[in-house]
Amino acid sequence: VVSDDEYAVVAKRFGFDREANFEGKWNPHVFHSIDKISEQLGIDATQTQQRLTDAQQKMFAKREQRIRPGRDEKILVSWNALMIKGLAQASRHLSQPKFATVAERALDYIRQHMWVDGRLLATSKDGRAHLNAYLDDYVFLADAILELLQVHWRTEYLNFALELIEVLLKHFADDRGGFYFTADDHENLIQRPKPLTDDSLPAGNAIAAKILGRLGHLLGETRYLDAAELTLKAAWQPMQQGPYGHTGLLLALEEHLNSIQTIVIRGPGKDAQAWLHFAGQSYTPHRLCYLIPDTSGKLPGLLAEREAKEGVVAYICQGMSCQQPATNLEDFKQYLSGA
Numbered sequence: 001v002v003s004d005d006e007y008a009v010v011a012k013r014f015g016f017d018r019e020a021n022f023e024g025k026w027n028p029h030v031f032h033s034i035d036k037i038s039e040q041l042g043i044d045a046t047q048t049q050q051r052l053t054d055a056q057q058k059m060f061a062k063r064e065q066r067i068r069p070g071r072d073e074k075i076l077v078s079w080n081a082l083m084i085k086g087l088a089q090a091s092r093h094l095s096q097p098k099f100a101t102v103a104e105r106a107l108d109y110i111r112q113h114m115w116v117d118g119r120l121l122a123t124s125k126d127g128r129a130h131l132n133a134y135l136d137d138y139v140f141l142a143d144a145i146l147e148l149l150q151v152h153w154r155t156e157y158l159n160f161a162l163e164l165i166e167v168l169l170k171h172f173a174d175d176r177g178g179f180y181f182t183a184d185d186h187e188n189l190i191q192r193p194k195p196l197t198d199d200s201l202p203a204g205n206a207i208a209a210k211i212l213g214r215l216g217h218l219l220g221e222t223r224y225l226d227a228a229e230l231t232l233k234a235a236w237q238p239m240q241q242g243p244y245g246h247t248g249l250l251l252a253l254e255e256h257l258n259s260i261q262t263i264v265i266r267g268p269g270k271d272a273q274a275w276l277h278f279a280g281q282s283y284t285p286h287r288l289c290y291l292i293p294d295t296s297g298k299l300p301g302l303l304a305e306r307e308a309k310e311g312v313v314a315y316i317c318q319g320m321s322c323q324q325p326a327t328n329l330e331d332f333k334q335y336l337s338g339a
Contacts, residue, residue: 001055001058001059001062002054002055002058002059003055005051006051006052006054006055006058007055008041008051009037009041009048009051009052009055010051010052010055010056010059012031012032012036012037012040012041013030013031013032013037013052014026014028014029014030014031015028015029015031016028018031034048034049034052073125073126074123074124074125075109075114075123075124075125076122076123076137077110077114077120077121077122077123077133077137077140077141078122078134078136078137078140078141078201080106080110081110081137081140081141081143081144082140082144082201083103083106084103084106084107084141084144084145084147084148085103085140085143085144085147085148087099087100087102087103087106088100088103088144088147088148088150088151089147091103091151092147092150092151092280093280097151100148100151100152103144103148103151104148104152104154107141107144107145107148107157110141111160113127113129114129114133115160116129118163118167119132119133119167120132120133120137120138120141120164120167121133122134122137132182132183132185132186132187133183134181134182134204135168135172135179135180135181135182135195135204135205135208136181136201136204136207138164138165138167138168138172139164139168139179139204139207139208139211140202140204140207141161141164142161142164142165142168142211142215143207143210143211145157145158145160145161145164146161146211146214146215146288149290150280150288150289150290153290153291153292153293153296155292155296155297155298155299158299158300159300161215162215162300165211165212165215165224167183168208169223169227171183171184171185172184173227174194174234176230176234177230177231177232177233177234177235178194178196178205178208178230178231178234178235179194179204179205179208179231180192180193180194181193181194181195181204196235196238196239196246196249197238197242197245197246198245198246198247198248202248203246203248203249205231205235205249206246206247206248206249206251206252207248207252208227208228208231209228209231209232209235209249209252209253209256210228210248210251210252210255212224212225212227212228212231213225213228213252213255213256213260214255214260214262214288216228217259217260217262217317217319217320218262218288218301218302218303219300219301219302219303220301220302220320221301228252228256229256231252232249232252232253232256235249239253255286258286259318259319259320259321260286260287260288260318260319261284261286261287261288261316261317261318262287262288262289262290262316262317263279263287263288263289263290263314263315263316263317264290264292264303264306264314264315265279265289265290265291265292265312265313265314265315266291266292266294266306266307266308266309266312266313266314266315267291267294267308267309267311267312267313268294268311268312271311271312272291272312273291274329275291275312275314275329275332276289276291278329278332278333278336279336292306294308309325309327311327312327312329313325313326313327314326314327314332316332316335316336323335
């Protein structure tokens with residue numbers, strides 16, 4: 001398919017000059033960088049890249065003559081929520097707004113197509129959403145929204161997260177503490193599980209305890225804090241018996257015992273962005289920082305008291321204990337540096 005010159009590059013790039021690595025055939029992956037290949041072949045990097053590009057186009061055209069492998073094209077709320085959170089974190093720490101744009105587009109799809117009559121549907125394919133959502137769907141999505149709001153505040157996203165939490169408390173809660181995997185109006189099962197241990201995904205109860213604690217402190221909502229504490233109490237014995245299997249719950253317990261720091265910044269444009277940028281420079285996993293525009297409308301709970309003032313103002317709280325609002329960037333930096 002490719003010329004000799006192109007093959008010389010492709011072979012070194014993808015390992016075709018080595019022994020077959022899978023059942024007598026080659027499963028290609030990148031072995032050498034463009035610069036390394038250029039050095040070995042004695043040509044410049046631009047030429048190497050062009051040969052590689054030309055060869056890949058030819059190989060792809062040849063492969064397209066075959067039937068493509070089947071692809072699982074259903075959209076799951078829980079898995080998308082994990083991706084939304086990851087994109088939001090990457091956007092914030094790598095200063096890549098396009099990642100947040102992709103995350104918001106995914107979240108908007110879920111809100112528009114998989115949130116029906118005040119309840120989530122678990123899966124969507126070809127425009128059809130169905131199946132009652134599970135614990136993971138609700139708590140993973142609420143967790144993702146809390147992360148995304150740190151990049152770009154939208155009050156409607158926060159309100160959506162609160163709607164998710166209300167369904168969680170109403171339909172998934174166990175009176176003894178913690179949350180079942182299925183809602184109380186789900187189809188009857190021989191057993192109604194209450195997942196506590198981490199597996200390939202974090203335990204739903206671990207994420208529930210964490211987000212209830214974080215939202216409880218952010219909004220001053222004691223119902224959320226009580227539900228988080230009750231979840232940790234219900235999981236206390238399993239955590240002691242097998243801590244290595246309950247990492248998510250242990251992280252939630254750490255935040256419960258050592259309250260996270262919440263920062264709400266109010267103020268105009270670029271000035272407020274400088275404050276937000278400083279707050280996110282260091283590694284502070286126990287800090288939530290939100291820049292709420294003056295045009296955000298009515299805010300719930302304690303956020304309604306975090307009023308905008310002339311210039312920029314930052315409200316800094318540790319759990320339920322709050323400092324005097326910071327109105328000077330240098331004072332803000334000094335406090336966070338010593339916090």
